[in-house]
Amino acid sequence: xxxxxxxxxxxxxxxxxxxxxxxxxxxxxxxxxxxxxxxxxxxxxxxxxxxxxxxxxxxxxxxxxxxxxxxxxxxxxxxxxxxxxxxxxxxxxxxxxxxxxxxxxxxxxxxxxxxxxxxxxxxxxxxxxxxxxxxxxxxxxxxxxxxxxxxxxxxx
Numbered sequence: 519x520x521x522x523x524x525x526x527x528x529x530x531x532x533x534x535x536x537x538x539x540x541x542x543x544x545x546x547x548x549x550x551x552x553x554x555x556x557x558x559x560x561x562x563x564x565x566x567x568x569x570x571x572x573x574x575x576x577x578x579x580x581x582x583x584x585x586x587x588x589x590x591x592x593x594x595x596x597x598x599x600x601x602x603x604x605x606x607x608x609x610x611x612x613x614x615x616x617x618x619x620x621x622x623x624x625x626x627x628x629x630x631x632x633x634x635x636x637x638x639x640x641x642x643x644x645x646x647x648x649x650x651x652x653x654x655x656x657x658x659x660x661x662x663x664x665x666x667x668x669x670x671x672x673x674x
Contacts, residue, residue: 526573526574526632526639526640527571527572527573527574527614527632527640528554528556528571528572528574529554529555529556529569529570529571529630529640529642530552530553530554530555530569530570530571530572531552531553531555531559531567531568531569531570531644532549532551532552532553532568532569532570533561533562533565533566533567533568534549534565534566534568535562535564535565535566549568549619552568552569552570554572556642559642559643559644559645560644560645560646560647561623561644561645561646561647562646562647562649563622563623563624563625563646563648563649564649565621565646566619566620566621567619567620567621567623567644568617568618568619569617569618569619569620569630570615570616570617571590571615571616571617571632571640572613572614572615573614573615584608584609584611585608586608586609586634587606587607587608588606588607588608588609588616588632588633588634589604589605589606589607589632589633589634590604590605590607590616590618590630590631590632590633591603591604591630591631591633592604592620592628592629592630593628593629593630593631594623594624594626594627594628594629595626595627595628595629596626599629602628603620605618616632623646624646625646625647625648626645626646627643627644627645628643628644628645628646629641629642629643630642630643630644
């Protein structure tokens with residue numbers, strides 16, 4: 519039984535920039551450090567965006583093992599959200615998590631959904647910001663604070 523309406527786990531994020539790496543090295547490197555968050559997710563179009571979805575061990579729904587299949591859907595906002603990528607995923611061996619990465623995403627708003635038996639069990643939104651609008655400080659913005667400068671307020 520899926521716990522509808524409530525998140526069933528945590529999303530974690532890591533970024534690599536593979537432009538200058540040898541193709542073989544880029545394919546074989548493994549990302550192990552993820553920042554677990556759902557808020558203020560901004561990425562550059564040059565980034566390879568790695569995510570991990572770790573299931574909450576306290577929740578009780580259909581037993582999860584390495585043969586359990588999930589669908590991970592990436593949607594891009596364009597007059598509503600439109601499916602951009604769909605992958606069937608199984609639990610990573612030795613963990614209760616799903617891992618994947620995306621690259622070459624166009625600037626825009628995205629929705630990442632984890633689906634089990636045709637039901638969305640969790641989702642998170644993130645933004646890919648144009649290169650000229652992205653800086654190391656972008657990820658530290660707190661969009662929940664009311665902005666007093668109207669130009670900045672309406673440019674977000």
